[in-house]
Amino acid sequence: MTRPEVQSLSIGTVLFALAACLPFLSDAYLLSIGVTIAMYTVLATSWALFSGPTHYISLATAAFFGLGAYTTALGIEHLPYWLLLPIAGVLGAVLAALVGLATLRLSGVYFVIFTLGLAELVRQIITWGQNMSGTKGLYVLTAITEEHIYWQLTALAALVFLTGWLIARSRLGFAVRILGDDEEVARHVGIHTARVKVLLFMVPGAVAAITGAMLAPRYVYIEPAIAFTPMLSFQVVIMALLGGTGRLWGPIVGVIPFTFLWEAISGTFPNQTTLLLGLAFLAIVYLLPNGFTGLLEAARSRLKGAPA
Amino acid sequence: MTRPILKWTLAAAVAFAASSVMADTLKIGAVGPKTGPLAGGAVVTYWPNVQLWAHDVNARGGLKVGDKTYTIEIFEYDDQTNPAQTIAAVQRLATQDKADFILPPYSTGLNLAAAPIYDRYGYPQITSTATSDQVEKLSGQFPNLYITLGSASGIVNGLVDTMKGLRDAGTLGNTIAMVNVADAFGIELAEAARPAFKEAGFEIVYDTSYPLGTQDLSPVMKGAKDAKPSAFIAFSYPPDTFGLTEQAIIEDLDVDVFFTAVATAFPAYAGRFGAAAEGVMGIGGVNADDPAFQEYAARHKDVTGNAPDYWASAMVYSTFQIYEQAIEGAGTIDKAAVAEYIKSHDFDTVIGKIAWDEHNNNPAYWTVGQWQGGVFRGVASTGRDGAVKPIVKDGWK
Numbered sequence: 188m189t190r191p192e193v194q195s196l197s198i199g200t201v202l203f204a205l206a207a208c209l210p211f212l213s214d215a216y217l218l219s220i221g222v223t224i225a226m227y228t229v230l231a232t233s234w235a236l237f238s239g240p241t242h243y244i245s246l247a248t249a250a251f252f253g254l255g256a257y258t259t260a261l262g263i264e265h266l267p268y269w270l271l272l273p274i275a276g277v278l279g280a281v282l283a284a285l286v287g288l289a290t291l292r293l294s295g296v297y298f299v300i301f302t303l304g305l306a307e308l309v310r311q312i313i314t315w316g317q318n319m320s321g322t323k324g325l326y327v328l329t330a331i332t333e334e335h336i337y338w339q340l341t342a343l344a345a346l347v348f349l350t351g352w353l354i355a356r357s358r359l360g361f362a363v364r365i366l367g368d369d370e371e372v373a374r375h376v377g378i379h380t381a382r383v384k385v386l387l388f389m390v391p392g393a394v395a396a397i398t399g400a401m402l403a404p405r406y407v408y409i410e411p412a413i414a415f416t417p418m419l420s421f422q423v424v425i426m427a428l429l430g431g432t433g434r435l436w437g438p439i440v441g442v443i444p445f446t447f448l449w450e451a452i453s454g455t456f457p458n459q460t461t462l463l464l465g466l467a468f469l470a471i472v473y474l475l476p477n478g479f480t481g482l483l484e485a486a487r488s489r490l491k492g493a494p495a
Numbered sequence: 496m497t498r499p500i501l502k503w504t505l506a507a508a509v510a511f512a513a514s515s516v517m518a519d520t521l522k523i524g525a526v527g528p529k530t531g532p533l534a535g536g537a538v539v540t541y542w543p544n545v546q547l548w549a550h551d552v553n554a555r556g557g558l559k560v561g562d563k564t565y566t567i568e569i570f571e572y573d574d575q576t577n578p579a580q581t582i583a584a585v586q587r588l589a590t591q592d593k594a595d596f597i598l599p600p601y602s603t604g605l606n607l608a609a610a611p612i613y614d615r616y617g618y619p620q621i622t623s624t625a626t627s628d629q630v631e632k633l634s635g636q637f638p639n640l641y642i643t644l645g646s647a648s649g650i651v652n653g654l655v656d657t658m659k660g661l662r663d664a665g666t667l668g669n670t671i672a673m674v675n676v677a678d679a680f681g682i683e684l685a686e687a688a689r690p691a692f693k694e695a696g697f698e699i700v701y702d703t704s705y706p707l708g709t710q711d712l713s714p715v716m717k718g719a720k721d722a723k724p725s726a727f728i729a730f731s732y733p734p735d736t737f738g739l740t741e742q743a744i745i746e747d748l749d750v751d752v753f754f755t756a757v758a759t760a761f762p763a764y765a766g767r768f769g770a771a772a773e774g775v776m777g778i779g780g781v782n783a784d785d786p787a788f789q790e791y792a793a794r795h796k797d798v799t800g801n802a803p804d805y806w807a808s809a810m811v812y813s814t815f816q817i818y819e820q821a822i823e824g825a826g827t828i829d830k831a832a833v834a835e836y837i838k839s840h841d842f843d844t845v846i847g848k849i850a851w852d853e854h855n856n857n858p859a860y861w862t863v864g865q866w867q868g869g870v871f872r873g874v875a876s877t878g879r880d881g882a883v884k885p886i887v888k889d890g891w892k
Contacts (some may be wrong), residue, residue: 215615216590219583267564311706318677318704321686323647324604327627328636333611406578406764408607413578450528453580454587457572 196352199266203345210334218333222405224446225340226398230419231427231438233347233394236354237387238424239432240367243295246287247302250309251279251392253414255399257313262408268329270403275400276393282309283392287385301310303420310415317411324410331404339401347394351435354387363387429471431478440479472478500599516536521558521565521828523549523818524572524588524597526609531576539761540807541624545569545598548815550798558819561826570594578608585609589616589670592638596826602681610637619834621822623814625806626680634854639834643849645809645860645877647680650778651687653862655695657776657885658726659660662697666887667751668725672701674715674739677728681707684730684756693856700724709735716742726752733758734828736777737767744771744891752776760805760864760871772866774888777807780864780873781846782881791845805864805871809822813844847879 209221230248238245255275260494262271290301317323354360366373373380403409430441452463475482496656525545528534549569552558557566565746570592572584588594589612593787600606606625611663613620614637621641627633628646661667667892671692675685690700701722705715708732709754712735719727727750729739743753757767758764759777768775781788787807795812817837822828841850851857859878864871865885874885 210649214590216586219586223579223583314677315709317679321682322627323679323683326607328632405582405611406604406608407610408604410604412576412679413604413608416577418575418577450583450587453584454591458529460573461575474757491807 199345199348199352203341203348206342207212207338207346211339215333218337220446220450222333222337222340224442225337225344226402227423227426227442227446228346228393229340229344229398230395230423231430231442232344232351232435233391234423235427235430235432235438236347236351236435237384237391238427239437240363241384242367243291243384243386243388244299244424245302245388245391245416246299246424247283247305248391248395248420248423249415250284250302250306250420251395252280252402252419253306253309253313253411254282255338255396255401256403256406256409256414258323259400259403260327260414263327263329263403268331272400273397274395275428279396280389280393282396283389284385285384286392287388288381291384291388292381297390306415306420310411313414314411324408324413327402327403327407327409334404336401336405337434340398343397343401347390348435350390354390356434359383359386397448417421425468425471427478429475429478431480433477433484434480437478437480444479501886517562519557519565521567521596521649521822522570522592522594523567524570524585524592524594526572526574526581526584526588526597526605527601528576528605529573531574533576533602533605537799537863541572541601542809543795543801543803544808544811544815545571547795547798548819551794552819552868558822560822560828565828574600574605574838576602576605578605581605581609582612582759589618596822596830596833598815598818599625603627607633610640613637614639617830619818619830619835619837621814621817621837623811628683630854630856634856638855641814641837641851641855641857643814643857643860644807645803645857645862647683647687647692649860649877650862651684651691652690653877654728654754654776655697657863657875658697659695661885661887662783669696670698670700670722671726671728672719672722672724672725672750673699673728673730674702674705674719675704676709676735677704678707678732680757681730681732688728689728697726705735707732709740712738712742713745715739716746716748720748726750727754728752729755730759731756733761737764740764740771740775744768747891753888754863755855758804759815759866760807762802762804765866765869765871771891773812773868774866774886776863776874776885777806777871778863778890779804779875780861780871780882781805781809782879783870783872785881787845787847787849789888804863809846810860812847813842813849815845817842817849 210218258275259271292296362378366380370380426441426445427438429445431437453460456463527541549567553566557564572602574581574584578829597618599620601624603625604852606622619639623643626644626646627642630642633640654765675681701719731739736758739755753777754780760779765772774867792803813828820842821833821836849857861873861876861879863875864873874882876882
């Protein structure tokens with residue numbers, strides 16, 4: 188490992204150790220915002236691992252999240268909770284691989300449409316299953332508290348960052364960078380582009396499913412309308428874009444301010460929340476096309492006097 | 496429109512004047528959908544009652560707690576029909592706004608998502624729009640959670656008994672066409688109904704489901720008509736309740752019992768179908784002749800500009816009355832004392848008396864109602880007074 192690598196690893200470790208101390212402040216309100224931030228950090232960072240370099244916009248987060256939530260809801264009566272998290276991860280990765288095999292050979296726009304439909308597809312399958320079996324919502328009654336969920340999410344976030352860091356150092360990461368710059372070139376130098384994309388897409392799939400599995404005890408009651416809310420997919424995209432997908436730490440720079448903005452808007456304007464959030468979306472896309480990281484880097488290069 | 500607004504302004508002025516004299520305000524939180532998939536229902540049954548209740552309490556001078564008087568101030572948040580937002584909003588009310596009490600959220604899912612937070616801070620959560628078949632488990636985990644709306648099996652039993660009565664009187668045949676919307680409550684009701692009808696000796700000659708949001712229900716109705724049933728039963732949601740009725744009129748479905756579920760009790764149902772609604776059965780009902788309900792309905796129309804529905808509206812308002820009576824009865828705004836008072840007392844509300852069973856459940860609720868003479872009257876309940884005799888459906892003219 189080179190010196191800067193050791194440096195960034197240790198900085199990362201310290202930051203995560205600090206983040207893990209939040210529950211000791213014993214402010215429940217901060218903790219509940221912390222859970223939201225941790226959740227979106229996990230989702231947006233893993234999303235950007237795939238969508239950042241490949242430029243494929245995935246709207247499938249809700250599908251994987253719902254799959255994970257249902258894994259917990261269906262399994263909690265039969266299996267220990269800790270076993271359900273890896274099971275959810277495997278299911279998410281398998282689903283992502285299937286979707287990837289079917290769609291990642293196609294160009295970007297087909298992929299976007301398919302992922303948007305995927306959440307609805309999975310939701311309809313579960314609804315159909317309910318209609319056949321006659322069961323309604325599922326109860327997840329556990330002793331898991333908000334603190335536990337926060338720690339689990341923080342640990343998962345650390346894992347996502349580590350995965351991203353390792354991918355960036357690996358052959359896979361190198362292949363992805365070339366692929367992101369020019370897919371034609373990548374194919375000509377012998378990179379199996381479809382396999383690379385499928386492998387990479389399995390990461391956000393697995394992570395979102397595990398996140399859903401972790402959040403299910405917080406929701407207590409799981410039904411399709413709750414587990415597969417399409418808003419989740421859009422929020423993840425907007426937060427990642429606000430932060431910027433060019434850097435591993437980019438999405439978190441978007442997640443934190445956006446969560447506070449969201450909280451401020453919902454708290455102050457209960458009757459216009461959705462309207463103002465829509466305006467915020469528009470403002471972000473128009474004013475910050477490269478996200479906060481793009482802004483920071485432009486400022487840095489201007490300081491150095493180099494052409495931006 | 497001017498009259499309600501004028502009244503509102505006056506009431507607000509009175510309330511303001513009163514509060515400036517007493518200077519004591521009770522902060523009451525309210526969290527529910529103003530946007531998202533459930534906003535349509537919440538805007539009819541939930542939010543108008545929040546507004547009405549605050550108006551009613553303040554108009555009579557506020558809550559008398561011991562020797563103090565509190566006017567109430569509502570802090571309301573939109574949860575966008577998203578459980579994560581419900582959790583965030585209830586958390587915000589509990590810790591940032593320091594609400595004295597928080598009214599229950601809207602729907603089963605959103606209520607249960609928020610239940611751990613109500614529980615952690617000791618807020619009583621008297622739900623009005625949640626149904627559950629797991630009350631024992633829930634009351635064990637959340638001792639301050641109350642369920643009032645009833646369960647699918649109760650509603651189905653009410654329907655089966657009503658139809659048995661008509662059959663025994665010789666006015667109804669033995670065959671049933673049954674359809675359901677393939678979503679949560681529709682599925683649960685259909686699942687409970689199949690064995691119950693069979694046990695009662697009815698024959699289900701047509702049984703199908705359709706996805707939530709189906710626009711064209713004509714194939715469903717044509718299929719039902721071809722089976723020549725003597726009763727048509729639909730466990731439906733608001734859009735399809737209207738859609739199925741429309742198709743039944745078009746097809747001139749000739750049945751003795753026509754039942755649709757959620758939204759049959761909406762005033763808009765009779766508004767849309769007029770005389771054709773006569774004899775239609777639906778889920779819910781009220782004792783429409785009870786002066787307490789009539790006064791409530793009149794106030795609802797005066798203050799909010801719209802009439803209440805004949806099922807959940809009154810239930811929502813009744814749970815707010817429980818908070819009101821428990822705070823005054825306990826003589827304190829201490830949450831634990833009020834929670835204790837709720838647990839150990841019965842309450843007189845606009846739907847009548849509410850008394851809890853051992854699982855914090857209200858065992859007496861309306862199950863089936865019927866449009867009779869332009870009013871949706873309760874015909875079956877699990878222990879409410881004032882049920883009227885059901886009639887058979889006599890055509891669509």
